[in-house]
């Protein structure tokens with residue numbers, strides 16, 4: 001059975017992804033510094049579709065891409081063709097060798113063990129180095145670097161990177177401490193260097209080195225306040241009903257009508273990444289006007305008080321220029337990154353621009 005066009009997705013919410021805004025955000029971040037700007041497209045392009053996102057960013061001018069694991073690199077390679085350089089943060093793991101080779105991915109080596117594995121399996125295949133400058137998450141420790149550097153440098157690594165732990169807090173002393181550590185570990189190298197993601201780009205030119213690696217700022221998230229919103233989310237109205245004063249709505253009778261009210265039930269819920277905890281603090285929008293979400297967010301459904309809305313439209317917006325991923329993040333006491341990457345696979349993804 002195949003649906004006809006008219007049937008397609010009538011009850012499926014549409015996640016609209018503005019590739020023009022994405023490209024504009026990359027260009028804006030690129031124009032902050034004088035160095036090269038890469039693009040981080042891990043986690044399926046922060047949940048927005050790695051192939052489409054990477055293609056749009058390549059068109060905007062990005063020539064280097066970063067992913068978390070080799071499998072992600074393969075899909076980005078398929079989308080982009082042979083030319084752009086694709087780096088893998090997790091480095092060279094057991095079982096990655098064939099994939100790194102076939103998709104021509106550049107692992108960022110994180111440990112002595114990974115270096116030996118790489119030099120043994122793919123001695124002539126390019127690699128980079130990830131150094132730990134205090135975050136203690138991923139990368140070669142300063143003490144190990146002393147022992148490894150001679151061997152690693154003999155094979156001409158193409159890039160050396162580290163990552164800042166507190167770049168979203170400009171005044172945090174950790175930023176300067178990591179910068180100093182990075183300089184100490186790398187000042188005498190003749191290899192291109194990269195320290196900063198979105199937050200680090202905004203800390204100033206001394207953090208930029210040869211290449212920056214923005215992710216969240218491309219997708220419209222904090223701390224890049226000047227970012228254009230990239231995603232909007234329209235939820236179809238499935239049903240409208242009138243409730244009398246004193247009637248309740250949804251699980252746990254969590255909301256009780258104080259007056260005669262009109263309730264719209266829309267199609268999306270916590271299974272679509274609309275975190276249950278944010279319920280009481282968010283609204284749905286029709287154009288520029290907000291209508292409060294009432295009752296609990298359930299797995300696939302949300303209820304909205306549209307009493308004040310003269311004519312209920314076919315869809316109501318959960319994400320738009322007024323209620324952004326940062327608004328939802330605040331409401332759910334999390335970060336924009338988690339909102340973006342949670343947006344479910346069930347949406348009908350619609351790409352605009354580019």
Ligand SMILES: *Cc1c(COP(=O)(O)O)cnc(C)c1O
Pocket residue numbers: 040042089162163196197198199213214215216217
């Ligand atoms: C995710 C990540 C980035 C991108 O960070 P944003 O804060 O999204 O800009 C850059 N470098 C590393 C090592 C990362 O893990």
